[in-house]
Amino acid sequence: MMGKEVMESNGFNRKLSAILSADVKGYSRLMRSDEEATVRTLIQYRNIISELVEEYQGRIVDDPGDNILAEFTSVVHAVQCGFEIQTTLESENAKRDENRRMEFRIGIHLGDVIQDGERIYGDGVNVAARMESMAEPGGICASGSVYDQVEDKISFGCEFLGERTVKNISTPIRVYRISRDETGPGCRAGTSSRSGSKPLLLAAAICLLILVIGGVGVWSIYLSPASGRIDAASIEDMAYPLPEKPSIAVLPFKNLSENENDALIAKGLTEDIITALARVPELFVIASASSFAYAGKSVTTRQVSEELGVRYLLDGSVQRSKDRLRFTVQLVDAVGGNQIWADRFDRTAEDLFVLQDDLVRRILVELQVKLTTGEFARIASRKTQSLDAWILFGQGVHEGFTFTREGMASARTLFEAAREKDPNWARPLVGLSWVYWWEARQGWVANHNEWIQKGQKLAETAVEWAPEEPGGYQMLGMLALSKGDHAQALAYREKALDLAPNDFLVNWGLGGVLYKAGDPERAVIVLQKAERLNPHHPISLVWTIAEAQLMAGQYEDAINSSNRAIVRNPDAVFPHIILTAAYSAADRIKEAKTEAENILRLNPKFNVSAWMKTRLLKYPADTEKISNLLIQAGLPENPSEKTEKAGK
Known part of the structure; x- marks a missing residue:
């Protein structure tokens, strides 16, 4: 039998074992691509793993589907076997095309298990599986119990990832990313001796004190000072149904310094984390506009979770200490009422982008979203290493979103400055394209076509430089629509959605083209998703939904949506126009005429x-239909007609 066994009164054997859990990254994708080839590779790799497990005196416990569970009497053997598995499979994968490579993730834990025949159960197995879920493809994650046993027995590279909570286990588990590469970051086993637990406890106490002092501005928002516990959110009390996917809101990082530049860093970090997460199809990510609605407010985890309809919340702060920045971050499961992880990072401003990528990676790990290295590189990409350019771009976006003549002029200056700081960065080009398009759309320039052409060239260059970013495609879609090219507008907007499926503006942009191009039914669905992604959405989204519903023949829904917009701003003309047409279409002529009077007022x-x-509608029949509905309500068709017509 393996491990030291103790016979329990219920007849089960308990023992301490080293557990290795492995699974294939992207297995479903490989099967969709070529089932038979995938099965052949899986069988070959299973045989390799089985032989190595046996070589290192372990045994295969179970291997359902693409998962493998192995047990060892020696934790050293388990780690060595894990290294050998990854080295061998890396060599095998090198012989295959990149899209046919099969990469395993491995987790290793030393813990108590229950044995029933040849099977094992219990927390030891669960923790090993949790370690595996946090490993990168081709990589290994080990628990603290594994690290403590092997750190002075074998040499290996090690990076401490912090503590993680595991379901049904009250004490957080230390997690280490380990490899044969001894030059890796962080801790390196084999170079430091263990001198008991007191230094570790002292270090932990110091870190805790720093967090309490330096991070009190963050944690006090969520944790009750009296109990230290989080008041769990109620799914039944949520304003919106909880999505089936892992759902998250990234709240604005707080600037705890007086330095205004640090405030820009905190805002930009929040925006970029949201942007990166919005590109992951497996997540549901609340838009930044709704997240920033809580900036400077005293709120609770439960309140934010229930108002936004999400399970997870990320919160953090930035504080300057001389030439370094201290970031405190926590991820909370609001429904479960527990903190998943919290950490502190001391960085220079130049290290900000590395920290940002690390935070995104850790969020994905905790939410059990599995991405390949290439997929992660795409979603985390920002394509600049210039902090100055990054800050200037963020300022430009802020100014542009005032949508005023002065704001757009200021945005142009800031985007140009960002472009000078990093001439090869695509995002300032997108920003400038946006400014040119908006100024032309508003009629603020003498030569409309010249401004559209300038915006077109900038957007095309942005796509050429950064084809994996949605911004350039968004702008090309806007510009194509302004020229009446609905097919091109749809193609560009569909591409943007493919790159950023959770992006609020991308969904709104596609929905806004769909109903103009003759697909109002899908437009309503996409626009309602945009509304859900941004619970604090602007009023203009509501009347866009109303117009799509009108075009789809959903007249009562269009009436309801129009009225929702009017309640928020009674003097906005647009929802009154849609409401008038919807009333006419629903044969509620008296109400239509009343709304027509409101429009003319x-x-x-x-x-x-x-x-x-x-309205830029593609089909003349649609234009004629809406025109007739408005004229039927008494609105003048042409400027020369007398407005008294509305009262007849």
Whole structure:
């Protein structure tokens, strides 16, 4: 029998064992691509793993599907076997095309298990599986119990990833990324001796004190000072149904310094984490506009979770100490009522981008989202190492979102400055394209076509430089629509959605093209997803949904959506126009005429012909249909007609 056994009163054997858990990254993708080839490779790799496990005096406990569970009497043998497995499989994968490589993730834990015949159960197995879920493809993660046993017995590279909570286990587990590469970051076993637990406890106490003092501005938002516990959110009390996917809101990182530049860093870090997570199809990510609605407010975990309809919350702060920045971060399971992990990082400003990538990676690990190295590189990419350019770009976006003439002029200056700091970065080009398009759209320039052409060239260059980023495609879609090319507009917007499926603006942008191009039913679905991604959405999204519902023949829904917008801003003309058309279509003529009077009260110069030209509908029949509905309510078709018509 393996391990030291103790016979329990219930007849089960308990023992201490080293558990190795492994699974294939991207197995479903490989099977969809070529089932037979995938099965052949899996069988070959299983045989390799089985032989190595036996060589290192272990045994295969179970191997369902693409998972393998092995048990060892020696934790040293388990680690050595893990290294040998990854080295051997790396050599085998080198012989294959990149898209046909089969990479395993491995987790190793030393813990108590229950044996029933040849099977093993218990927390030891669960922790090993948790370690495996945090490993990178081709990599190994080990628990603290493994590290403590092997650190002075074999040499290996090691990076401490912090403590993690595991379901049904009250004490957080230390997690280490380990490899044969002794030059790796962080701790390196074999070069330091263990001198008992007192130094470790002292270090932990110091870190805790630093967190309490330096991070009190963060943790006090979520943790009750009296109990230190989190008030769990109620799924039944949520404003929106909880998504089936892991759902998360990244709250604004707080600037605990007086340095205004640090405030820009905190805001930019929050925005970029949200942007990166929004590109992951397996997640549901709340838009930054809704996250920043809580900036500077005293809120609880439960309140934010229930208002936004999400399970997980990420929160953090930035504090300057001389030439270094201290970042404190925590990830909370609001529904479970527990803190998943919390950590502190001391970095220079130049290390900000590395920290950002580390935070995104850790969030994905905790939410058990599995990405290949290439997939992660795509979602985390920002394509600049210039902090100055990054900050200037963020300032430009902030100014541009005022949508005023002065704001756009300021945005142009900031985008140009960012471009000078990093001439090869695509995002400032997207920003400039946006400015040119908006100024042309608003009629603020003498030569409309010249501004559109400038925006076009900038967006095309942005796509050429950064084809994996959605911004350039978004702008090309806007510009194509402004020229009446609905097919191109759809193609660009679909590409943007493919790259960033959880991005609020990307979903809104696609929905806004779909109903103009003749697919209003899908437009409603996409726009409602945008609304869900951004619970604190702007009013203009609501009336965009109303217009799509009108085009789809969903008249009662269009009436409800229009009224929702009017409640928020009674003087906004747009929802009154949609409401008028919807009432006409629903044969509620009296109400339609009342709304027509409201339109002319708000805008005495309104006429149907001029307004329909702004709608950019692809099909003349759609334009004619909406025009007739508005005229039927009494609105003038042309500027020359008397507005008294509305009252007849």
